[in-house]
Amino acid sequence: MSDYPLIADHGLIGDLQTAALVATDGTIDWFCCPRFDSPSVFGALLDQRHGGHFRARPAEGPYSVKQLYHPNTAILITRFMTEEGAGEVVDFMPVATGTAATRNHRLVRMLRCVRGHMEFSVDLVPRFDYGRQPHEIHASEHGAVFAGKDMELTVHTVREPEDARPARVRRIDDGGAGGVHVWLPLKAGQQRGIVLESFADGPPREIHQAEFQQLFDDTVRYWRSWLRRSQYTGRWREAVERSAITLKLMTYAPSGALVAAPTAGLPEQVGGERNWDYRYSWIRDASFSVYALLGLGFTEEAGAFIGWLRDRVREQAGDGGGPLNIMYRVDGSSDLTEEVLDHWEGYRGSRPVRIGNGAAGQLQLDIYGEALDSIYFADERGIQLDHKGWTSLGTLIDWLTEHWDQPDEGIWETRGGRQDFTYGRLMSWVALDRAVRLSTRRGRPAALPRWTDERDRIYAQIMDRGWNPERQAFVQHYGSDVLDSALLRMATVGFLAPHDPMWTSTLAAMDQELVSDSLVHRYNPSASPDGLRGSEGTFSLCTFSYVDALARAGHLDQARLAFEKMLTYANHLGMFSEEVAITGEQLGNFPQAFTHLGLIDAAITLDAALTRAEREAPAALPRPPT
Numbered sequence: 001m002s003d004y005p006l007i008a009d010h011g012l013i014g015d016l017q018t019a020a021l022v023a024t025d026g027t028i029d030w031f032c033c034p035r036f037d038s039p040s041v042f043g044a045l046l047d048q049r050h051g052g053h054f055r056a057r058p059a060e061g062p063y064s065v066k067q068l069y070h071p072n073t074a075i076l077i078t079r080f081m082t083e084e085g086a087g088e089v090v091d092f093m094p095v096a097t098g099t100a101a102t103r104n105h106r107l108v109r110m111l112r113c114v115r116g117h118m119e120f121s122v123d124l125v126p127r128f129d130y131g132r133q134p135h136e137i138h139a140s141e142h143g144a145v146f147a148g149k150d151m152e153l154t155v156h157t158v159r160e161p162e163d164a165r166p167a168r169v170r171r172i173d174d175g176g177a178g179g180v181h182v183w184l185p186l187k188a189g190q191q192r193g194i195v196l197e198s199f200a201d202g203p204p205r206e207i208h209q210a211e212f213q214q215l216f217d218d219t220v221r222y223w224r225s226w227l228r229r230s231q232y233t234g235r236w237r238e239a240v241e242r243s244a245i246t247l248k249l250m251t252y253a254p255s256g257a258l259v260a261a262p263t264a265g266l267p268e269q270v271g272g273e274r275n276w277d278y279r280y281s282w283i284r285d286a287s288f289s290v291y292a293l294l295g296l297g298f299t300e301e302a303g304a305f306i307g308w309l310r311d312r313v314r315e316q317a318g319d320g321g322g323p324l325n326i327m328y329r330v331d332g333s334s335d336l337t338e339e340v341l342d343h344w345e346g347y348r349g350s351r352p353v354r355i356g357n358g359a360a361g362q363l364q365l366d367i368y369g370e371a372l373d374s375i376y377f378a379d380e381r382g383i384q385l386d387h388k389g390w391t392s393l394g395t396l397i398d399w400l401t402e403h404w405d406q407p408d409e410g411i412w413e414t415r416g417g418r419q420d421f422t423y424g425r426l427m428s429w430v431a432l433d434r435a436v437r438l439s440t441r442r443g444r445p446a447a448l449p450r451w452t453d454e455r456d457r458i459y460a461q462i463m464d465r466g467w468n469p470e471r472q473a474f475v476q477h478y479g480s481d482v483l484d485s486a487l488l489r490m491a492t493v494g495f496l497a498p499h500d501p502m503w504t505s506t507l508a509a510m511d512q513e514l515v516s517d518s519l520v521h522r523y524n525p526s527a528s529p530d531g532l533r534g535s536e537g538t539f540s541l542c543t544f545s546y547v548d549a550l551a552r553a554g555h556l557d558q559a560r561l562a563f564e565k566m567l568t569y570a571n572h573l574g575m576f577s578e579e580v581a582i583t584g585e586q587l588g589n590f591p592q593a594f595t596h597l598g599l600i601d602a603a604i605t606l607d608a609a610l611t612r613a614e615r616e617a618p619a620a621l622p623r624p625p626t
Helices: 209-227 237-249 283-296 299-315 366-380 387-403 422-442 448-466 485-489 501-513 540-552 556-567 593-616
Strands: 010-014 019-023 027-032 040-042 053-058 064-069 076-081 085-092 106-125 135-140 143-148 152-158 168-172 179-187 191-198 264-267 275-277
Touching: 010 076, 010 085, 010 237, 053 085, 085 209, 106 209, 135 168, 135 179, 179 191, 191 209, 209 237, 237 283, 237 593, 283 299, 283 366, 283 593, 299 366, 299 387, 366 387, 366 422, 387 422, 387 448, 422 448, 422 485, 485 501, 485 540, 501 540, 540 556, 540 593, 556 593
Parallel strands: none
Antiparallel strands: 010 019, 019 027, 027 040, 027 053, 053 106, 064 076, 076 085, 085 106, 106 179, 106 191, 135 143, 143 152, 152 191, 168 179, 264 275
């Protein structure tokens, strides 16, 4: 299993409809097309031998590698240094024009020598439909076409007609699903490249350098123009802006949906079974994006998601879990049948490899609170529901008033049975509270007495059954003494004041049990069985929620140290996966939207709290004369 790169040893490129992971050795080992949730074209991340890959690196070693993003963009540069020279592979995907869904996507790889001389070795070995669909190769003078039943990739070459040193090409045959191998000699100042295009409208063609450079320049211009809209000027601008770009890369532009991660099957414990498909849009995760996006000033993206959420509210097509499903495909459909890819070995032997998600039909009551809170937050900033949207919302809230008082599977999608989760009740309270506020603020018709009564019943129940006097803390579910870091949001959503003694003692209990050197566990699986074998690392979203909670409670020094420590666990490009192992290794799907949303929220809260504290601090005493 030593052939597998670390999860953190990757960068992300994309065009706002799909994305690809590029490892530090120049290998694209994960790419699904034409959408985030489509079958893979390159899947070596989950099976090195059978997954398919697109690799570009020096033909001879040894070499050292550095990787960075072109400043303020999503263009990834992988630099190789040898004794004979230095070269670069520049990877990007030109952003799809407009917001219409398309099958046509381009993956661009610029190969250039910047010092001395270097021969690049390029392997292009696709494996369609998670390696289950064969393909044929049709070579031509200017490239090749990989043709399968449901997928077609065209390879265009980049060169000038006068180039004196042509590439050497060899076909790779592998059980009827072959590829091509190319050797490309370059010297300082020379640049060549490959454009891989899905469902091209013509045969392979020779692309000249001027057109190639224009693709690069247009992509730079797009990302810098987009990032200039950010209003964040705080202490952690570099980390926040990289998180914002990462979230934008995980947004499906035609619908506004945000995927939880662009990957599937990456383990929460290497060799374990906690391997899930995250290429879908969770109501919860995407709702959190509204706070982060509006906090940074990205009103267009927040409005697009609110539109996507409004459509789901109008449909009310939930499958057994109420009017809403907990997750959807990026186009809003809900066919998420879970299956296992038995022919893949999984990342470093982590099986099973699952696609689809069996948790889609779970009852998770908290999603109604997250959805309503994001709608309320957007309404405060001028993104309002229309009449049909409000009518549908009222129907949803009416359902919640009748169904909130029941066990559910909870925020962490445990497979150990339903419980009376305190967090589910908390967010049901949020849903009703925000609905009451929206109705009052906008003068919209509503069953206000009923909504208010049920809201107050939930409050009283949480105080009575969610509080454990022995632990002096709110607990994961009624009748237990287990702590749950999901409840770090109790003060954030306004259920308790940040300085309420019941909250500060809960925070202190979590600090003793769930926090390990500033990193935060979701809960203790051994104390609260979740129906799965094995363990997991600390949950990065919870760490950032902990920072946010500390800042709101006035523990600014502790919050800042925890935040700064957490930033050291980012990869070399400033990106995070879902979890962190005790070794510091990143675990789980990568990059994870939840984590980057948490980073942005924590940075905004902490920065504002520090600024207020500095403003309110007494002036420093003058130094005595020397």
